[in-house]
Amino acid sequence: MEPTTVLEEIEMAMEAAIEHMGVEFGGVRTGKASPALVENVTIDVKSYGSKMKLRELAVITTPEPRQIMIQPYDATTVDDIDRGIREAQLGFNPVNEGKALRLPIPELTEERRQEMVKRVKTISEDTKVRLRTCRKEGMDKGKKMKNENVLTEDSLRDFEAEVQEITNKYVKAVDEATAAKEADVMTV
Known part of the structure; x- marks a missing residue:
C-alpha cells in the first residue's frame, strides 16, 4: 500500500x-419549483409489485416557477404516484389530472x-x-x-x-x- x-x-x-x-x-425546498424536490420519492407501485423512485416512473418538469408537472410513462401508475407523494409528507397536494399530476408549490x-x-x-x-x-x-x-x-x-x-x-x-x-x-x- x-x-x-x-x-x-x-x-x-x-x-x-x-x-x-x-x-x-x-431535495431541500427553496421558494421555487425543482424536479429534485420529488424525484427521489419512493413510490409503492401496486401493479408492478415493487417500490421505485419517482424519477424512474415519470417525466418531471417545471412548466412554471411554482409548479411541478409529473407525467408517468405508464398512465396506470398515476394513483400510486399521487398516494406516494402524499405519504412522503413533503407539504404538497398533488392535483390528479388523470394522466398526469400537477404539484402547486406553496409559498414558504x-x-x-x-x-x-x-x-x-x-x-x-x-x-x-x-x-x-x-x-x-x-x-x-x-x-x-x-x-x-x-x-x-x-x-x-x-x-x-x-x-x-x-x-x-x-x-x-x-x-x-x-x-x-x-x-x-x-x-x-
Whole structure:
C-alpha cells in the first residue's frame, strides 16, 4: 500500500461525500419549483409489485416557477404516484389530472424556512461525519503502513498532516455549501 494511493482514495471518498450532500441539498425546498424536490420519492407501485423512485416512473418538469408537472410513462401508475407523494409528507397536494399530476408549490412561511434550514444543517453535519470517518480510515491506514515499515515515524507524521489538510479542505467546502444553501432557503 502506497501513501499516495491512500491519499487519493481518501480524497475520492471525501469527494463522493460532498457530491452526495449536493444531491441531498437538491431535495431541500427553496421558494421555487425543482424536479429534485420529488424525484427521489419512493413510490409503492401496486401493479408492478415493487417500490421505485419517482424519477424512474415519470417525466418531471417545471412548466412554471411554482409548479411541478409529473407525467408517468405508464398512465396506470398515476394513483400510486399521487398516494406516494402524499405519504412522503413533503407539504404538497398533488392535483390528479388523470394522466398526469400537477404539484402547486406553496409559498414558504418563515417557520417552514427555519425547518428547511435545520434540515440543511443536519445534512451538512452528516456529511462532516462521513468526512471524519474517511479521515479516521486514512489515519488507521497510515499507522498500518508504519507497522509494515512502509512509513517511518517522521513520514507518518507528514502523512497524517496531509490527511488532516485534505479533511480541512473538504470541511471548508461543506461549510461554504451549507451557508449558500441556507441563504437560498431564507431568501424570500
